[in-house]
Amino acid sequence: MATRVPIANLKGPQGIRGERGFPGLNAVPTDEAIAELLGAPDSFTGGSLRNVLPSITGSVNAADFGVVGDGVANDTAALNAAIAATPTGGRLIIPAGTYKLTQPLIDTGRSMQVEAYGATFIQSAAVPAVRFAGQWEASKAVTGAVEGTTTGSGGLLPTLTISFAGTVPWTRGDLVKLWGDDVIPGSSADITPAPASSFRVGQFFTVASVSAGSAVLLGKMRDPMTLGLRVARMSSHVISWRGGTFIGAAASPTGMFVFQALRAPSVQDVTIQNATGQAFSMAACYGYLVDSCTVDWALDDSGAGAYGYGVDDNTSEFGLVRGCRFHQPRHGYSSTGSTATVGQDAPMPHGRTYGARIVDTVVIASSSAAFDTHATGQGIVFQNCEATDAPIGYQLRGNRNRVIDCTVRNAERGVRMASDANAGQSWGHTIDGLYADNIxxxxxxxxxxxGSTHPDFGVRDQRPSxxxxxxxxxxxxRAFTLLNTTLNAADVDIDFSGPMDNVRALARVQDAWLRCTGEVRFELLNGVTAAPGGSAFWVTGAGSLLETTRLRITGASNMANRLSKVIATDGTPTLRIDDLLIDYFPSTGTINDPTTASSWVHYRAAVGIGGTTSFFFPLTVATNRDTLTNIVARTFEDVVLQFTLAGAQTLEQLPVARLGQKLIISNIGAGTLTINHGATPRTALNGNTAxxxxxxxxxxxxxxxVWRQVTFI
Structure with missing residues (x-):
C-alpha cells in the first residue's frame, strides 16, 4: 500500500553535495497538500502557483477551479472562472466529465483555445450553452466613399477610400465593417415603401492604409451604400473550441453555440444532441470554421422562436462548414439576415451573408430544405454535399449561389431556386453537377x-441561372418547373418512373425561357403506362421560349403509349428545337400549334409507328395541316406519308420545309387521294396539273x- 505523506515531507535522504531527494516512489501527496502547494505564495511573484502557472505555461485546467463534472452540480461559475483565468492566446482544458450549465459560458474578450474532448455539457436553462462575442469600437460617421484601385504584385486590386472627421487608431490588416441605411437590393424588404425595420447594407473590409481624415480599404463594394454611412473596427481576438458533447434541455431562440463579431473563430469535433434551436449560430463573423461537427436533432418550432438550423450564418462573410453531419434539423445550413432601422448605430444586423462554403457535409431528414439560402445570401457554395430524406435538397434564394457536385436522395424537390412568395429575388445561381435519386x-x-402581391409578379427575370x-x-x-425565369441548361439526363398519364408534363415552362445546350435526355423506359396524353414539355405563355440543341426522348416501343406529343403549348410560345430524336412518333405529333412564326422543331424518329412499318405516320384524313406540319416540316429527315383513306380526299396544302426535304406520299386506302398543283398547295407537279x-x-x-415532283425510284 502506498504511503501518504504531507507535501512538505516529500524529500529523501540528503545527498553528498545537495539537498535531500525524494524518499521513494511509494510517497503519494495528499489532496490537501497539493491544494496547499498551489495556494502558497510564489517567492518571485508573490501570487499563488494556481494563478502563476497559466502565465508560464499558457494553459489552464478547469479541474483547478472547482468543477465537479458529475452532471448534478452546477459547474457554470467554475467553468467561467477557468475561462476568465485563461491568458490571452492560451489554452483551456476541460477534462472529461458531465457539466451542468444554467448560464452561458462566456469569454472575456481575449484569444483562446478551448479543448473539451470527453466532456459533456448539459444545457439546463433556456439560454445558449456557449456565447463568445467580440467587440466593436465606437462607430465613425463616413462623409464620403470612393471606389478605386491599388497596385498589387500581380495587377490592380479594388479599393474603397472613405472619409471621416478626425483620426482612427486603425492599422494595416485590421478588419472594419462599413454599413448604411440603404435597403439591400433584392431582399424581401426591397419594396416601396420599405418597412421601418429592413435588411440594410453592410460589408467587411480590410484596412490597407490610414491617414488623418481618411482610410483606404481593400475590397469592392458589393451593394450600393450611400445613406447614413458608418464604420467601426472589430476586435481581432481568435476563439477556437475543440471537442465536447452538448445536450439541450430547453428551447432557446438564440441557439446553443453562439459566436458573434469574431474574426476567424472555429468549432471542431463538437457533437450537439437535442439542439434547442440553432446548433451553431455565427453572427457577423468573418472567416469562421465549423469542422467535423455533428448535430443529432434540432428543435424546429418557429412559434417558440426556435429555428432548428445546424449552422445559422447571419450576415457573416467567408465562413466554412466542412465535414459535418446534421440529422433532423430544419436546415443543415442556412444563411439568414437581421433587420435594422434607419440610423441604427450597430454593425451586427447590417449586411448580407456572403462567400460561405459548405463542403463534404451531409444532412439527413431535415424538416425543410436540407441546405438553404435566404434572399440576402450571396456567393454561397455547396460542394460535394448530400441531402437525404428531405422536402427540398438545396434551396437557393438571393443571388449567385452555387451547387457543385452534390447529391439529393428521397426528396420532393432536388434544387429549388425561388424568391419568397411576396418579395425578394432569386437569380444568377449555378448548379454544376447534381445526382438526384427518387424525386x-x-x-x-x-x-x-x-406571389400575387410580389412587386414584380408576372414579369420574367432576364438574369439567367x-x-x-x-x-x-x-x-x-418533372425534370423542370420554371415560372417567370430564365434558365440555361446543359447535359441533363433524367430517368422517369411512375404513371405516364394525360396530366403529366415532364417539364413545365411558364412565362419563362429555357435554353438547353449539350444533350438533354428524357428516358421513359421505366414509366408506367396509365392514360396516354401527357407531354415531354409543356410550354405556356406568349413570351415563353424553349430552345434545345439536342433533345432525346427515349423509351423503346412503349413510348408512343406514354406521351401523346413531345411539346404541348398554351398561348403562342417560341420553340427552337434542333435535333430532336424520338424512339417512336407520338400519337398526336411533335407539338400542338399555335406557336410563333419563328418557331421550329426538327426531329428524327428512330422507327415508325407501332414497330410494324417504316412509315412515319399513317393518316386517315388529308386536310389536317397541323398534323402535316408536325410530321413533315418539323424534321431533318425524309418522310413517308401513308394514307389509308376510306373515301376520296384531297391534299390541299403541304407545309414549308427545309431545302432538299424528300417526301413520299403513298395511298394504300380504298379511296382516291388527290394532290393539288399550284401556289396554294405549294406544289409543282408534272404536267402542271393535279x-x-x-x-x-x-x-x-x-x-x-415548293414541293416539286420527281421521278420515283
Missing part, C-alpha cells in the same frame, strides 16, 4: 416573382421552295 415532384424548380451535368434516376414528377393517286400508287416530292 417525387421536380428535379430543378426555378420560380421567382410568383445555370444548370449543367444533371443526372436523375427514379423521377416521379395528281390523283389510286390505291397502291405513290408520288415523290422534293422541297426547293
Amino acid at each position: 417525387s415532384m421536380v428535379v430543378v424548380e426555378y420560380v421567382t416573382r410568383h 445555370f444548370v449543367s451535368n444533371i443526372v436523375a434516376r427514379e423521377v416521379y414528377g 395528281k390523283a393517286l389510286a390505291t397502291g400508287q405513290a408520288i415523290c416530292l422534293i422541297f426547293d421552295g
